[in-house]
Each structure stands twice: as C-alpha cells, then as structure tokens.
Amino acid sequence: MHVPDQEIQLRETPGCLEIRINRPDRKNALTLAMYRTMIDALERASASDDIRVVLFTGEGEAFCAGNDLKDFLAVADTGATEAINFIRAVATFDKPLVAAVHGACIGVGTTMLFHFDLVYAADDAQFVMPFVNLGLVPEGGSSLAAPAIFGRAKAAELLMLGEPLSAEDGEASGFVTRVMPVAEVQDYARSRVDDLLQRPPQALAKTRNLLADNREAMLAQIEVEAEVFAGALKGAEVQQAIAAFFARRK
Structure with missing residues (x-):
C-alpha cells in the first residue's frame, strides 16, 4: 500500500511497514491528523503477523520539525493528547523500530x-529539543532517557538550553546507530530492515525485550511529563514564546 499524496505515506513491503512523513513544505511538522494516522498504523502493524519491523523516514530536507505550532496552539486546552498518545504508541510498540533520519529532528522528531532500536542518521542531521525555549517541558520520556544516554550535564544542555546535537555526537554517545551521507541513509536503513527480517523472530523479540529493561520506569516518566506538559501548555509562557517565534520567522 502506497498513498503518495497523503501527509503520512504508508508503504508495505514483505515483513515491513514504512511510515514516511510527507509534509516537506513544512519540514514535516506534525499535525493532529498526522499523529492519528501514525498511531493507527502502529496499532495495525502490531496486530499483523505479516509486519515484523516498522521503518520511519521523512520526505524533503528534514526528518521532522516537531509539532505544527499553529495546529498545536489551537488545541492547547486538551493537553496535546494526540502527541502524547503517539509517544505512548511508540514506547509500547512490540516489534523492532528503525529510523532513517536527516536534516532537522526537532522536538518529537x-x-x-x-x-x-536502530537509528541511522545522515551526516546533516541535527537533534534539537527546544521545549524550554517554547515555555514547555520535555516529553516522550526524554527527561529520563537523555541523562541515561548523554549524562546529566550534557542532557541539561540539550533540554534546558535546547542546544543542537550533531549526528556525529549522537553516534559517539550511542543515541545514533550509524552516520552516513544523506544520499545513502534511507537505502541503508532498508537494507538493515532486510537483515532484521532474516533473523529468527522469537530470538529477536526476546532480545528486544531484554534490552528494554527500564520500560516500566520509562512509561511512568512519560506520564509524569505529560501531566506537567499539559499544565505548561496552558500557561502564558507558551503563548509568549510561540508568538515570539512566529514574529522572528516573519
């Protein structure tokens, strides 16, 4: 299945579902409808015996610029339910997840x-978590995962100052699996998906579960963050920060 005109493209090949973010004119910023499509796709992939791996990619010059801020502000009183539900769906997904990323990877990106499980990055990839800059707080379990991967001091720089992380530094820290030229990253990720599909599935699944030994703590942290995030989203700092963002862009 391949629907080229949709903002989330779903492409199914033997054993794999590719979820391609396809809103290049907005650097693949995510809307509520896009979140719902991806959540539904993950649920169907989980329930399907034909799908053993899911691959995320992006169209255009960026992997994902985070939330579409205008769309996000319009539903601030809901606590960003769709975005949080998407993170829950990813964090609880029960099959291997592979990403091929390039360019801007901002916020939820x-x-x-x-x-x-495997994150292949183009050498132009930059990872940015600018939550504080927008009057918000970390989400997606990042306040637990970032210190575990980068150490507390580096995590503070990434989360409190919103400093960018290069693909090379991401690889050195263990956040990124491998870095390569942008022209190669998606095909390489697909080749690694093929390699996963050649592995004994039960042994692969058990190994993945063993690697996720902090899952309960991670899911609990996602819920704590979601509560704080929802409160911050209704505060004046968010409105001021996002208004300043749009003013600078204009």
Missing part, C-alpha cells in the same frame, strides 16, 4: 527516537 528527536524524542520519539529514544524508543527506537
């Missing part, structure tokens, strides 16, 4: 990757 980075935090979703904490829950992936």
